[in-house]
Amino acid sequence: MMISKAHCLAVAFVFLATLQHADAGYDPIDPEGNITIKWDVVEWTGDGYRAIVTMSNWQLYRHIQAPGWIMGWTWATKKEVIWNMVGAETREQGDCSKFTGNLPHCCKRTPEVIDLLPGVPYNQQTANCCRGGVLSSYMQDPKTSVASFQVIVGNTGNKNTTIKLPQNFTIMTPGPGYTCSSAKVVPKTKFLSPSGRRITEAFMTWTVKCSYTEQLAHKAATCCVSFSAFYNETIVPCEKCACDCPTNNTTPIITTNGADTNNQRCINRFDPHLPLTLNSTKNNNLQQQPDMLYCTNDMCPVKIHWHIKLNYQEYWRVKITITNRDISRNYTLWNLVARHPNFKNFTESFSFSYKPLTAYGPTNDTAIFWGVKYYNDMLMQAGPSGNVQSEILFRKDSAFTLANGWGFPSHVLFNGDHCVLPHADHYPTLPSSSSTLRAATTTIALLVLFAVALLI
Structure with missing residues (x-):
């Protein structure tokens, strides 16, 4: 079948129009x-x-x-x-x-x-x-x-x-x-x-x-997600350069008035100039100011960690930790949106407020979390007060499994912006059960042979 140039142009036009529509602020x-x-x-x-x-x-x-x-x-x-x-x-x-x-x-x-x-x-x-x-x-x-x-x-x-x-x-x-x-x-x-x-x-x-x-709003992502689970010792970190890549020279030059003269994108948390740098980032006006981050492999201002903590007979439990790595910014009235198929059986959040996002569509697979007022509704600067956490409880259904990364969310948003998730092939895996299965099969076979021998 021959495809004309006009047909190709038409397809390209539709594709570009779709992209323009996607960039116009549409949020599914x-x-x-x-x-x-x-x-x-x-x-x-x-x-x-x-x-x-x-x-x-x-x-x-x-x-x-x-x-x-x-x-x-x-x-x-x-x-x-x-x-x-x-x-x-x-x-x-x-x-x-x-x-x-x-x-x-x-x-x-x-x-x-x-x-x-x-x-x-x-x-x-x-x-x-x-x-x-x-x-x-x-x-x-x-x-x-x-x-x-x-x-x-x-x-x-x-x-x-x-x-x-x-x-x-x-x-x-x-x-x-x-x-x-x-x-x-x-x-x-x-x-x-x-x-x-x-x-x-x-x-x-x-x-x-x-x-x-x-x-x-942002040329690059502003948050990333890391994963871990009780059944695997491996902690899957945020993707490298998920939001940006760190500079080679991570030590800012601080002048006597506290100004950073070489405009570094990140600083070493053990840098002796850190107090001066913190003072230089205080900005009470309404101008957009650059993020001043601790140096990390992913260079994201915010990191969300999703940990599958426990597996009960009828329930399973997840711990969520949100960490602010931006020493120049507080996050007021922060919120977190996550999508997972088991949210239709969500049971309890222990220190975050929660509501299902079911306004559009019949599937209840998305939830919003935010801090409890006067308790953890403000995510402070990077440092001892720079994180909030909660555990959430799900009731199991027929779809529940810990295999193939099912227990991890498919989408995470912080303050309305999408966070970078690890690649699916990096998710924590269940321990190999092949040797256990082989041992069980051998035992059953021996029992069968023994029973047959008694009958003979």
């Missing part, structure tokens, strides 16, 4: 997951409007951790200003030299808005504000998966009914990863009064949807 575990930004215009002013802006995280397991979200956009008419904000603030005021008297809060054409920190005065707060930009995933805590603020916009240059919508929305966390749609006018939001007896509605409402793409 959470296909409807997104962050939705909603603007509700609730009041007209002399030169613009007052709006309530709400950011809702509808992602089941992906969240925004400290130092928090940054929301940006571009004003449509190039003249708009922000007169005032409640519940948030812009990072820069911009050039407001054209104004006299009371200056606007922000005059930039491309403002960047950040959340306020906890503990600000009450008159600067709105509902769902002031958590330092931390936004929980919907599964972990729906109440803290929403953020909101109020903004008074002026110089709109339009009549109230013909507002030109802001453009080019972005969400930084603080790095990249989210791609936002254009603003779209939707049916007006209805509000219920505090008494619950009166309904009002916004003058105008528009929404923006932002989806996450792991490839945009």
Whole structure:
């Protein structure tokens, strides 16, 4: 059968389109997951409007951790200003030299808005504000998966009914990863009064949807998985260079002010300059900062270890350990997603919170774990407090086996990003039973011969 050039081109086009779709943020575990930004215009002013802006995280397991979200956009008419904000603030005021008297809060054409920190005065707060930009995933805590603020916009240059919508929305966390749609006018939001007896509605409402793409957020993996089991002394480590490869020179050069002059990717944990290096990594601003890792063969900021610990008559037990190797970062409200066929018979988690991810599809084979509040919900920097662990218990079913690596997960994600698993041919194997089987067969044969001899 001859295949034409046109047919080949068509197949290639479909393949490329599939890749583009895969890179566009589609997640088979959470296909409807997104962050939705909603603007509700609730009041007209002399030169613009007052709006309530709400950011809702509808992602089941992906969240925004400290130092928090940054929301940006571009004003449509190039003249708009922000007169005032409640519940948030812009990072820069911009050039407001054209104004006299009371200056606007922000005059930039491309403002960047950040959340306020906890503990600000009450008159600067709105509902769902002031958590330092931390936004929980919907599964972990729906109440803290929403953020909101109020903004008074002026110089709109339009009549109230013909507002030109802001453009080019972005969400930084603080790095990249989210791609936002254009603003779209939707049916007006209805509000219920505090008494619950009166309904009002916004003058105008528009929404923006932002989806996450792991490839945009990270050029390489950020976590890896190692395996072990009670029936094999071998510990299968993370794959070599799973996230990156260590440099040959692992000793950073530290200046008198604590700066690393040669920008090494990792440091030796026994390096005498380590205290200076730790001080140099402290960064309280919202800029994306490079990871400062202990040197390892896999160079992953986070390692997850899955250990098959015990095998009971009706149950089997696994121990999960999550280790932070990044001395420059804490992981706030971390979560772990794992896929294994026996999650449909999951019984108990001893020190992690747990929920099944069964929103899509009939198969209950995926679970999300996260830390218990005020106990292990923050994974601290690398060091003595840089790990959390729990044991989980499964009830056996007819599919249970310890052969061929069945007891290990097929997918693991940390904070929404896929972790590198060991190659399947490296999994811990069961002890060889061939000699035992041969001995048992020989014994049975001798017993049969002995019985036959008695009958003769």
